[in-house]
Amino acid sequence: MSLQVIFLGTAGSIPTPKRSLPAILVKREDEQLMFDCGEGVQRQMIMAKGGFHKKMKVFITHMHGDHVLGLPGLLQTMALLGRERKLDVYGPPGTRPFLEGIKETVQFVLTFPVEIHEIEEGGVVCDEKEYAIQAVQSDHTIPSLAYAFLERSRPGRFYPEKAKALGVKEGPLWSKIQQGHEVKLSSGRIVKPEDVMGSSRVGRKVVYTGDTRPFKDMIEFAAHADLLIHDCTLGDELAERAGEDGHSTPSQAATIAKKAKVRQLVLTHVSARYDDSSALLKQAKKIFKNTLIAEDFMRIEIPWLDK
Amino acid sequence: MSLQVIFLGTAGSIPTPKRSLPAILVKREDEQLMFDCGEGVQRQMIMAKGGFHKKMKVFITHMHGDHVLGLPGLLQTMALLGRERKLDVYGPPGTRPFLEGIKETVQFVLTFPVEIHEIEEGGVVCDEKEYAIQAVQSDHTIPSLAYAFLERSRPGRFYPEKAKALGVKEGPLWSKIQQGHEVKLSSGRIVKPEDVMGSSRVGRKVVYTGDTRPFKDMIEFAAHADLLIHDCTLGDELAERAGEDGHSTPSQAATIAKKAKVRQLVLTHVSARYDDSSALLKQAKKIFKNTLIAEDFMRIEIPWLDK
Numbered sequence: 237m238s239l240q241v242i243f244l245g246t247a248g249s250i251p252t253p254k255r256s257l258p259a260i261l262v263k264r265e266d267e268q269l270m271f272d273c274g275e276g277v278q279r280q281m282i283m284a285k286g287g288f289h290k291k292m293k294v295f296i297t298h299m300h301g302d303h304v305l306g307l308p309g310l311l312q313t314m315a316l317l318g319r320e321r322k323l324d325v326y327g328p329p330g331t332r333p334f335l336e337g338i339k340e341t342v343q344f345v346l347t348f349p350v351e352i353h354e355i356e357e358g359g360v361v362c363d364e365k366e367y368a369i370q371a372v373q374s375d376h377t378i379p380s381l382a383y384a385f386l387e388r389s390r391p392g393r394f395y396p397e398k399a400k401a402l403g404v405k406e407g408p409l410w411s412k413i414q415q416g417h418e419v420k421l422s423s424g425r426i427v428k429p430e431d432v433m434g435s436s437r438v439g440r441k442v443v444y445t446g447d448t449r450p451f452k453d454m455i456e457f458a459a460h461a462d463l464l465i466h467d468c469t470l471g472d473e474l475a476e477r478a479g480e481d482g483h484s485t486p487s488q489a490a491t492i493a494k495k496a497k498v499r500q501l502v503l504t505h506v507s508a509r510y511d512d513s514s515a516l517l518k519q520a521k522k523i524f525k526n527t528l529i530a531e532d533f534m535r536i537e538i539p540w541l542d543k
Numbered sequence: 544m545s546l547q548v549i550f551l552g553t554a555g556s557i558p559t560p561k562r563s564l565p566a567i568l569v570k571r572e573d574e575q576l577m578f579d580c581g582e583g584v585q586r587q588m589i590m591a592k593g594g595f596h597k598k599m600k601v602f603i604t605h606m607h608g609d610h611v612l613g614l615p616g617l618l619q620t621m622a623l624l625g626r627e628r629k630l631d632v633y634g635p636p637g638t639r640p641f642l643e644g645i646k647e648t649v650q651f652v653l654t655f656p657v658e659i660h661e662i663e664e665g666g667v668v669c670d671e672k673e674y675a676i677q678a679v680q681s682d683h684t685i686p687s688l689a690y691a692f693l694e695r696s697r698p699g700r701f702y703p704e705k706a707k708a709l710g711v712k713e714g715p716l717w718s719k720i721q722q723g724h725e726v727k728l729s730s731g732r733i734v735k736p737e738d739v740m741g742s743s744r745v746g747r748k749v750v751y752t753g754d755t756r757p758f759k760d761m762i763e764f765a766a767h768a769d770l771l772i773h774d775c776t777l778g779d780e781l782a783e784r785a786g787e788d789g790h791s792t793p794s795q796a797a798t799i800a801k802k803a804k805v806r807q808l809v810l811t812h813v814s815a816r817y818d819d820s821s822a823l824l825k826q827a828k829k830i831f832k833n834t835l836i837a838e839d840f841m842r843i844e845i846p847w848l849d850k
Contacts, residue, residue, distance in 0.1 A: 250620050251586040257616075275616040276583045279558040301619040301649045305612070309564075309582040312608045313557050330648060337644035341637060342608045343685050378650050 239264050239387070239440050239538040241463060244280035245272075246530040248469040248483070248505040249302050256280050256532055257302045258505055260444060260465060262385060264367070267291040271383055271444045277306035278313045284533055288314045289321060293362065295369065296327030297446025298380035299334065308338045311346060319348045326353045326361055326369070328379050355381060367439070372457045374448035377482035382446050384457060387439030391416060391429070399432040440538045443498075447505060449479055450488035458496040462538045465530070466492060468503030471510070472519045486516045490523035504530035546571050546694070546747050546845040548770060551587035552579075553837040555776040555790070555812040556609050563587050563839055564609045565812055567751060567772060569692060571674070574598040578690055578751045584613035585620045591840055595621045596628060600669065602676065603634030604753025605687035606641065615645045622654045629656045633668055633676070635686050636661045662688060674746070679764045681755035683789035689753050691764060694746030698723060698736075706739040747845045750805075754812060756786055757795040765803040769845045772837070773799060775810030778817070779826045793823045797830035811837035 240263045247255035257274025261284065268290050270277075281288070296304055307325070314323070325331060332352045339346075355361050355371050358381070362369040370384040394414050396406070404410065404427050409419045418428050443458040444465040458464045469483035478485050484492075486503060493501035501524050506513055513529040520527040528534070547570045554562035564581025568591065575597050577584075588595070603611055614632070621630070632638060639659045646653075662668050662678050665688070669676035677691040701721050703713070711717065711734050716726045725735050750765040751772040765771045776790035785792050791799075793810060800808035808831050813820055820836040827834040835841070 249623055251589065253586075253590050256586065275613065276586060279560075279563065279583060282558065283560050299648070299650050301615055301645075301651050304649060305616045305619075306582065308608055309612045312612075316556055334648035337648050338608075341606070341641035341644050342611060343606050343637075344608050 237265055237540070239442075241442060241465070241536045241538065242284050242286070243502075243504065243530045243532060243534045244270075244277055244284060244286075245274045245306075246504045246506060246532055246534075247274070247302075248507045249300075250508045251276065252508045252511075254532065255506065255508075257306065259306060260504075261286055262442060264387075267293075269369075269385065270294045272297055272303045272446065273305075273307040273310060274302050275305040275309075278310045280532065281310070288317045289319050291321060293324040293326065293369075295371075295381075295383050296325070296331055297374070297382070297444070298328055298376060298378055299330045300378065300447065303446070304331075304334065307335070308342065308344075311335075311350065312344045315344060315347045322349045322351055324351050324353065324362075326355060326371075328381055329354045329356065370457070372453055374446055374454070375451040375482065376447045376449070380446050380448060380482075382448065382454065382457060383444050384461070385440075385442040387441065389439045390437045392434035392436045394433050399427075402427050402431060404432065437540050440540065442538060445484075447482060448484060449482055450484050450492050454492050455495045458492065458498055461496065461498040462541075463500050463502065463536060464493050464496065464498040465502045465504055467505045468516060468520070468529075469505050469507050471516055486518075486520035486527075487523055490520040490527060493524040493527070499526065500536070501527040502530050502534075502536065503527065506530070544572055544847070546749075548749060548772075548843045548845065549591050549593070550809075550811065550837045550839060550841045551577075551584055551591060551593075552581045552613075553811045553813060553839055553841075554581070554609075555814045556607075557815045558583065559815045559818075561839065562813065562815075564613065566613060567811075568593055569749060571694075574600075576676075576692065577601045579604055579610045579753065580612075580614040580617060581609050582612040582616075585617045587839065588617070595624045596626050598628060600631040600633065600676075602678075602688075602690050603632070603638055604681070604689070604751075605635055605683060605685055606637045607685065607754070610753070611638075611641065614642070615649065615651075618642075618653060618657065619651045622651060626655045629658055631658050631660065631669075633660045633662060633678075635688055636663065677764070679760055681753055681761070682758040683754045683756070685789075687753050687755060687789075689755065689761065689764060690751050691768070692747075692749040694748070696746045697744045699741035699743045701740050706734075709734050709738060711739065744847050747847065749845065752791075754789060755791060756789055757791050757799050761799050762802045765799065765805055768803065768805040769848075770807050770809060770843060771800050771803065771805040772809045772811055774812045775823060775827070775836075776812050776814050778823050793825075793827035793834075794830055797827040797834060800831040800834070806833065807843070808834040809837050809841075809843065810834065813837070 244259040245256035466489035551566040552563035773796035
């Protein structure tokens with residue numbers, strides 16, 4: 237099952253000709269999860285061939301305009317296209333009055349329900365059958381959330397021929413063994429799940445920090461993530477300024493990635509001052525080699541890995 | 544003095560890869576006048592090398608999201624860049640609660656004053672030394688304004704040598720004649736302004752309809768405009784649908800242009816269904832030859848014409 241991360245906007249605070257404002261789309265089966273919703277996201281969605289009718293949830297990290305001002309236009313375009321399916325919007329307190337204020341002052345009619353979930357504190361904020369979304373307070377200038385997409389692990393593939401060969405008959409015993417239990421046959425023989433099933437597949441994990449200074453809890457929050465998408469607004473030479481503004485530098489993000497033992501690091505929210513981001517990449521790679529700088533429309537496929 | 548119209552967004556309702564949402568920038572000397580402010584306008588401004596610190600006024604036609612949702616981000620980016628100069632925003636009733644709602648629910652601090660002028664009825668809504676802005680109610684699905692930029696006419700150039708040759712001495716008589724009055728010399732000779740001055744220059748006129756069905760008052764409102772920018776959401780084959788949605792077709796816009804005797808017609812607010820707009824152009828040109836379809840970043844220079 238494909239899990240693809242599409243960077244729709246990778247700018248920090250102010251857009252550039254190359255970078256739209258922050259938005260990340262995670263596509264999984266027939267569902268889309270959007271993280272942040274900067275101005276221009278509806279157009280980026282059109283250009284990335286994202287769907288406006290699909291099952292979808294939006295997760296807002298914080299109420300700075302560059303992360304949220306694309307949401308009303310996205311909703312409006314969905315309505316103009318006749319969306320009927322509910323849209324879930326998760327965000328910090330303030331998400332609801334923002335959307336309600338827009339609905340009162342800008343003339344648009346929604347054709348679909350919007351369910352707003354304001355997140356008062358961290359933890360599991362969205363609990364689906366095949367994945368969960370966790371949130372944690374990050375360390376920005378205003379209350380801001382980081383999010384983790386956590387896919388549930390899946391049992392390995394079941395091989396009926398192997399089961400039959402070992403004398404496990406089709407029926408209740410198959411269910412039991414598929415659920416991870418040993419079964420005892422009438423012959424007294426014990427058959428373990430690993431005798432008739434492939435390796436289990438560990439759920440994939442993608443973490444997005446939103447805007448943040450480096451903070452200690454992120455190391456555990458992002459532990460062993462397949463992909464960590466981290467704030468990297470300013471270069472190491474501007475570390476002090478980054479701290480004042482509630483942002484991170486390449487070295488800081490790379491240090492978190494290294495300590496959290498993630499597989500891959502992508503740096504985003506890149507300040508408009510960096511027309512060429514290669515210096516940022518160099519700074520990060522000194523500490524964590526498997527790093528990329530996000531670019532608009534960059535796509536990263538997250539593979540399943542066997543346990 | 545240059546007067547340039549830059550189309551920053553030419554889409555109708557939904558953006559496309561080629562067309563951003565409605566916004567038109569009129570550049571005149573050191574001032575910028577923006578008409579409508581669709582989502583993405585700040586990025587379009589950056590790409591068109593518009594200024595964020597310049598003397599500027601914004602004119603909103605109506606409170607549909609595609610015409611107004613770029614305004615908060617524009618203000619925020621101006622503030623992030625440290626703008627100090629006042630920004631004037633003109634629009635229909637609803638402009639103020641929209642902006643105040645955003646200021647209350649999205650975290651941003653403005654570094655400059657924003658003066659909001661809600662336009663209750665048409666007429667001259669902005670009266671400057673060298674130009675005025677007129678508004679008139681258009682015919683859309685919600686209250687909507689069309690705007691006219693009207694530059695004041697200028698007296699022709701004064702030729703001192705001609706005045707001296709005719710015996711008009713430098714001093715009060717020069718001022719009098721430059722202000723358009725005849726002067727009587729001590730010799731009894733009468734010198735008229737046209738004897739010592741070039742042709743007067745007629746002020747330039749640019750009219751923008753916003754979203755509208757064709758309506759009769761527009762003929763007078765746009766009379767003799769150098770440039771009429773008219774709604775052209777749907778082609779002639781969808782005239783009924785255009786009427787229902789409060790929009791115009793190429794033939795309707797071209798008929799208005801012809802009756803108003805404008806010099807040039809530009810069709811904008813083009814529906815996303817027209818990837819190729821050549822059919823729209825053909826429909827309009829049958830009625831009014833000097834027509835263009837707006838494209839993002841198209842620039843039209845409006846020349847001074849002698850009377």
